[in-house]
Amino acid sequence: MERGNFGSKIGAVLASAGSAVGLGNIWRFPMECGSNGGAAFILIYLLCVFFLAMPVMVAEFVIGRSSRSNAVGSYRVLAPGKPWVVSGFMGVLAGFLVLSYYSVVAGWTLDYTFESLTGSLMSESDFGRFFSDFVSNPWRPVIFLSLFLLLTHCVVATGVEKGIERYSKIMMPMLLVIILILAGFSMFMPNAIEGVRFLLTPDFSKVTKDVVLSAMGQAFFSLSVGMGTLATYASYFNKETKLLPSAIGVCTIDTLVAISAGFIIFPAVFSVGVSADSGPGLVFITLPYVFQEAFGSVPVFEYAFSGLFYILLLLAALTSSISMHEISTAYIHETFKLSRPKAATIVTVICLVMGVACSLSFGVWKDVTVMGRGFFDLFDFITAKFLMPLGGLLICTFVGWDMNKKLVAAELDSRFTSLLMILFSWVAPIGIGIIFVYGLISG
Numbered sequence: 337m338e339r340g341n342f343g344s345k346i347g348a349v350l351a352s353a354g355s356a357v358g359l360g361n362i363w364r365f366p367m368e369c370g371s372n373g374g375a376a377f378i379l380i381y382l383l384c385v386f387f388l389a390m391p392v393m394v395a396e397f398v399i400g401r402s403s404r405s406n407a408v409g410s411y412r413v414l415a416p417g418k419p420w421v422v423s424g425f426m427g428v429l430a431g432f433l434v435l436s437y438y439s440v441v442a443g444w445t446l447d448y449t450f451e452s453l454t455g456s457l458m459s460e461s462d463f464g465r466f467f468s469d470f471v472s473n474p475w476r477p478v479i480f481l482s483l484f485l486l487l488t489h490c491v492v493a494t495g496v497e498k499g500i501e502r503y504s505k506i507m508m509p510m511l512l513v514i515i516l517i518l519a520g521f522s523m524f525m526p527n528a529i530e531g532v533r534f535l536l537t538p539d540f541s542k543v544t545k546d547v548v549l550s551a552m553g554q555a556f557f558s559l560s561v562g563m564g565t566l567a568t569y570a571s572y573f574n575k576e577t578k579l580l581p582s583a584i585g586v587c588t589i590d591t592l593v594a595i596s597a598g599f600i601i602f603p604a605v606f607s608v609g610v611s612a613d614s615g616p617g618l619v620f621i622t623l624p625y626v627f628q629e630a631f632g633s634v635p636v637f638e639y640a641f642s643g644l645f646y647i648l649l650l651l652a653a654l655t656s657s658i659s660m661h662e663i664s665t666a667y668i669h670e671t672f673k674l675s676r677p678k679a680a681t682i683v684t685v686i687c688l689v690m691g692v693a694c695s696l697s698f699g700v701w702k703d704v705t706v707m708g709r710g711f712f713d714l715f716d717f718i719t720a721k722f723l724m725p726l727g728g729l730l731i732c733t734f735v736g737w738d739m740n741k742k743l744v745a746a747e748l749d750s751r752f753t754s755l756l757m758i759l760f761s762w763v764a765p766i767g768i769g770i771i772f773v774y775g776l777i778s779g
């Protein structure tokens with residue numbers, strides 16, 4: 337079967353960075369950081385990125401590029417008949433679950449884009465009430481969620497290579513600049529220093545096993561690792577793309593965006609007196625206050641800036657959702673020999689149904705719970721704290737212990753190969769395993 341390719345090395349890095357940078361950085365990171373004690377969480381998060389998630393990313397790149405196949409097919413090529421393929425199936429399942437609840441938040445972003453551009457967001461005075469009225473409405477979020485999924489569907493169905501690559505190159509730098517400007521504004525809001533202190537002064541008394549599990553889950557989620565997304569993308573990399581430098585580049589961009597998002601949100605949180613641990617609404621409630629504070633005297637700027645910000649957030653979400661969709665679409669397309677649009681339609685319909693359930697869990701289905709959680713929280717919990725770390729553990733173990741050593745070395749083509757092998761075989765699996773088991777026991 338004819339397979340796509342990213343045209344250039346920089347395109348491959350930016351497409352992977354496009355997958356990594358998304359709502360996870362700007363929406364989920366501040367939320368997790370806020371509910372897990374701030375600076376101490378960030379420190380643990382950074383350790384998890386460097387020692388656990390980055391090795392998994394490199395391992396995924398190795399698996400994807402050497403097999404030139406999808407998340408499940410790659411194990412059939414590299415380890416035929418062995419049980420590793422389970423990890424591929426877990427990835428496909430995770431892809432469905434993540435995309436379903438991710439599209440809900442992306443739908444909120446789409447709504448906020450419209451509300452900003454038409455000016456109706458700015459006419460509000462209580463953004464907290466505005467947000468809770470909106471998400472608990474049974475229709476409006478569902479409509480925006482469907483629109484967002486449709487958008488994702490269209491890109492994936494038509495084939496992504498040129499599209500994603502081309503616009504990742506323009507969008508990622510733009511997003512970075514806007515974020516830096518906003519962080520600048522946020523830090524000059526009254527009482528902002530409290531937020532900076534929250535981000536920079538670690539309070540280790542708040543660190544529990546569950547905080548460590550959350551930090552690891554966030555690292556995996558934010559870097560899109562542990563479910564075969566990046567293995568699927570790497571199967572489109574060309575031979576010249578250097579895997580380790582690419583992974584370092586993606587991790588650096590992703591971490592910078594997440595930390596900067598913290599510097600937008602928390603100074604503003606403390607300035608406007610929202611609680612730091614107010615959960616999923618954090619970005620949608622506090623950011624409008626930042627826009628109001630920063631540009632309120634010139635309404636045109638307020639519209640333009642918040643409109644621009646939400647558009648960029650939306651595009652960042654889109655490059656991530658495309659990559660989640662791609663895991664399952666590539667698998668169905670290549671395994672069942674269905675056309676790409678047909679495979680994509682199956683994925684979209686399933687995610688739409690599950691997405692609606694997630695969206696309703698903020699309103700009419702608030703009381704429908706499984707294991708004590710509504711669908712939205714449940715899908716987030718299963719993927720970030722369970723499927724992704726476990727998937728990451730299997731991926732590293734496979735590359736470290738079972739995959740042909742010569743092939744791994746040839747793919748890596750790096751002077752750090754032996755160091756990486758230690759990370760794959762020992763550090764990452766043991767680290768992930770310990771945090772996972774202790775986190776779950778205490779949780």
Ligand code: PHE
Nearest residue numbers: 356358359360361557558560
């Ligand atoms: N990394 C993406 C983000 O930060 C989310 C994602 C998770 C994308 C898993 C692909 C796979 O928003």
